[in-house]
Amino acid sequence: MNFWKEWRIWLLILAVIGSLIAISPNPWASGVVVKYVDKDSPFYGEIFPGERISSINERAIQSTIDMLEYENYTGMLRVFHNGKLTLKEVKGNLGLEVKNIGISNLNLGMDLVGGTRVLLRPVYEEEMNESDKNLLIDRVISTLQTRMNVYGLKEIKFQAVKDVAGNRYVQIEMAGASKKEIDDLLEKQGKFEAYIPRMVKFVNGSGVVEIGDKNYTIAKAGENITVMGETIGINDTINLGKIEFKVWNVTNESCILAGKVFTSEDIKYVYFDPQHSYVRRYGKGWEFSFQILVSDEGAERFANITEDIPVEIDSKTGESYLQQRIYLFLDETLMDSLRISAGLAGRAYSTPMITGGGNTEKEVVRNERRLQSILSSGALPVKLEAVRVDTISPSLGSQFMKSVLIAMLGALIAVSVIVSLRYKTWKIVLPIMLTCVSEIIIILGVASIIKWTIDLSAIAGIIATVGTGVDAQIIITDEVSGRRDIVFSM
Template identity: 25%
Template sequence: MNAKEIKRIVADWRVAALLILVVLSVVAIYPHFDDKGNFTTNLQYGLDLQNGAWLQMEFKAEVVGFTTDQPISEFVSNLSKTMDTDVIIVDTANPTHLEIRKYYSRADLEKIFESAGGKVTSYQQGVSKETGELVKKILENKLNSLGTKDTKINIMTGMGNVAQYVRVELAGVDMNQAKALVGKQGKFEIRIQTSGNESEHVLYGDSISSVGNPEKDLQRGGSWGVPFTLNEAGATALQQAAIKYGLTTNPEDHYLIMILDNKTVFNAPMVADAAAKLRSSPNRQWSATTGSGNAGENAAQTLNIHLRAGALPVETTIVGSGAVPAEQGAKNKMVSVIAGILALITVGIVIYYRYREPSIVLPMVLINASEVIILLGFISAIKFQIDLPTIAGLVAVVGTGIDQMVVITDEILHEGRVPSPNLYLKRLGRALMIIIIAAATVIIAMVPLMLFPLTTLQGFALITILGVLVGVIVTRPAYGKIIMEILSK
């Protein structure tokens, strides 16, 4: 092709869109040499491609269906006292299930429920979906605050939205570090403002015996708050400090300050009525108000995590673990690169054997490579970790991409001749329709893998879906334009 023909192809909007995406993807990947002279990129690698560890933990709790003739609140309160643990109503609008945050067998629960005036109708080990999401937020907040950014936390939910397991993947961390990070609890402290910026220590997080879920107080204009309970020693320490520093008589000038790992997470005055009651007796039941609306709700969710100081609301036990040595990760990375290159070379050989025409093979291979670059750029932009299933998805995209371009080429070269422009467009449209239908089938097949908690397959499903969409929207139309110019010669 001469320069004029190449310019005409590049000026076409379909080809131009492809080239722009490739350039943007290269910028997102950002291949460069670091300060030590090592070649690196913005791509983030999972456990399979670098050293790291994973832990799978089981929730030592259960969600049970129940019936009772007693008032629900009274029944739940009695159960909580009897079992000495938190008992949470899963759905307050239709209270038919309870989350018990302590492990009991079904036989033991049936006896306890019967003595409390109720009956167990169903039993599943695990926690509710809401508690599972709370666990995920607590772990994310704790690990991110410790500077561990390359983490993946997945709650594995089964039937009835009951979460039984949580899987934590920590890239660049060995097994001992992983167990220490996941099990470590942050240092939480409550202080009282004395004057100006000065404050005095009142109690630490070990004085908080339980933390409730964020709730809206309709009696106070719909303000959100986080209820929590102090033990006897903590309640007494708070009362004595409040009297000593004048909080009971002038709460507006003596804010309560909550600090997690030397960072202030709550700073507000105590309600006047609650402050006045501290003059006569200590109080164990408290609620930290965070405001109204979405902002207040979000602040309450965050404070709920801080009050727990990184402690999970339910006990967990490790039921599975694994680690990838640094040498194995480097080897997997090298093998993956070689596999990708060999896949492109093999595709080129097979296509050449079929058409015996280099001018057809080269565009196919280049289009295939551009798809991989675009997908890697997207992965880099969203900070998605590349693991072996993700690489398997990239290889699958190479294969399906060639299949679709063969469909386009064969449809155009029907009867072995290059058609007229009008007939060419009709055949190209027919080929693209076949490809779109096939793409829709692939997407439908991959969606369950994206939604179900099969963490090892989500990367494969994501890349496969993205590859299909990039092919249908960008690369197939561009290939149709390029191959038309080539075949017309």
């Protein structure tokens, strides 16, 4: 058999190449990336998490050690970041937390790169039963996950844990983070806003929008529009009928004005109790529904904006909805959009129902909690107390990483020596070891694609998997070569 004509060999080669591309190893990478910017930092609003700092005062920044030299600096700093130059007068506190640029696309756990683990205990009301406590824990985790998505934090793990006495806690793990970053996450509460857009079509350069019982003429003025004698552009705001509208888009044919229906102050209460919320089967799937209490002013704005929005019929369900949705924002980040039932048009309901559906109960429950968290402005439903804080420094994590690499290399050498002693020919030993290395590369490649966190337990699992693979190859080799010796487990 011609070795290079075997399709399985080429499949393995392609898998290894694809995995190496996914991992993107770059052991010579240098530089730092911003992890966190303190609100008191002179660079707050100028430098953002995720940006790379190339140099400070014309000196190249190769690692976090270089940044430490400027931690207590006083004077003018010239910071070159992401192709931009920022000049700031500083007085001893940069307020920046940075990390070294990764040498690969692998997502390493806090055991290997350092980080913080916090155990939080909810402060329950005395009369709460166990079922309500469990529900509250789930709401806390859902709220924290919502905050994580809003603020662009992707490397945080939230988990409900129990002690031997049955008490439940919330555990937060953040690789490469400090306790201050986690404290900041716990303290954040977003600004909620809900918008309903109105499309105004232009005829001969102008159009009319009706808000409440009054009509407003909108005239096109180049890339802007003119309303009540005032010229405004995209993202500008104007008040029409006591409702704040923002210009979302302007074209030659139409413009879109988004009316701010609700704010954080308008959402008086989000109901979680079984009397006002439920999850149930609906047809072949599941649906959720929960009630909210809104202010009279918010209900009136909703009625005025939706009064003359056209209605459309859903071809799948036969239900009637308004042609425009309501868009939910948290800290100016679009979180979701909901359809509006045609029966709500022009009506000032102070206790509307929020409904939704999905294919599975788990999916529906997750969506319900997420929406409840958004409507609550990301506010935590209960006070949390820190019971325990574990911090692993980046230097200690680096030592763990070196120890792990040495252990893996030692394991490969030990396996290759034992296999060599058994078969005494490189024609057998080399393919076995190449297959072993290929398995490791493919596993790491898949891990980088699916963003699987590589920690100490994961590495132990990889080593065990590869060891099992070597066992299988030895058995196959003995069977193919016709040997019947006792095969010892590697």
